[in-house]
Amino acid sequence: MGDMNQIRNIVILTGAGISAESGIDTFRSGGGLWEQHRVEDVATPEAFARDPNLVHRFYDARRAAIQEKEPNAAHFALGRLEAEWPGKLLLVTQNVDDLHERGGASRVLHMHGEHLKAWCTSCDVRSLWRGPLLDRPACPVCQARSLRPDVVWFGEMPYRMGEIYAALREADLFVSIGTSGAVYPAAGFVQNARELGARTLELNLERSQGSHHFHESRLGPASEVVPQWVAEMLG
Ligand code: APR
DSSP: OOOGGGOOOEEEEEOTHHHHTTTOOOSSSTTOHHHHSOHHHHSSHHHHHHOHHHHHHHHHHHHHHHTTOOOOHHHHHHHHHHHHOSSOEEEEEOOOSSHHHHTTOSSEEETTEEEEEEEETTTOOEEEOOSOSTTOOOOTTTOOSOEEEEEOOTTSOOSOHHHHHHHHHHOSEEEEESOOSOSTTGGGHHHHHHHTTOEEEEEESSOOTTGGGSSEEEESOHHHHHHHHHHHHHO
8 A cells, every 4th residue: 555644535435245244145256146136137127117026026125134234344444434534535335235324434325226215206205215115105205106226227327426436536545345346337436546546455355357457455354354454544
């Protein structure tokens, strides 16, 4: 890593790997979610139009499952870093679980949406939601029975990209944690950051598709590597 005390502004991107040790399946490592389901059957607008009950059952099961899981040491370490870091820090996650929030982070940018939100396709309001959607409950705001998971499906635009690119322009350090670098636009952030002069660090269990873009890669489980890095940053 470069000289730590020249680092003021940090952007962190996390992926499913940071929640793996909390017992939430990743997508592409052995037995991952996408090995059990065809993405195009459950995670596209076309799938939802074709078979809404199948899609609701898939997301109802995942929404329930994450509520039985607990944050791990990596989530808590990032919560501490966000609270104590003197410069700017933006935590962007591809994850749709709420483990970063329960790990103490308060300003999490969920670029792929959140399991614990329902999006009304009638009034466009997003409401906190913990139960199932299969039985077509009424939207808390407009009462229409037109709620969908507030998760960004393939072919849909990720959320708040303008804020992410603005933060990357100011970043002195970009850190990618627990992501395979398989899905854009998130997989391209490291190149944006590097072109804009930031240092880039990858913390991942194994080499990812994007490892060659990083100045430094540290391999190991997030619950060990992330607290170690946070301790370094907070000196
Ligand atoms: N600690 C750190 N990294 C881990 C751990 C762990 N304990 N376990 C797995 N990993 C790493 C894997 O090596 C892999 O590189 O986490 C990464 C998980 O990759 P994916 O399963 O592809 O998940 P992710 O990168 O978040 O997927 C990105 O794809 O399907 C879409 O919208 C979905 O947000 C998701 C996006």
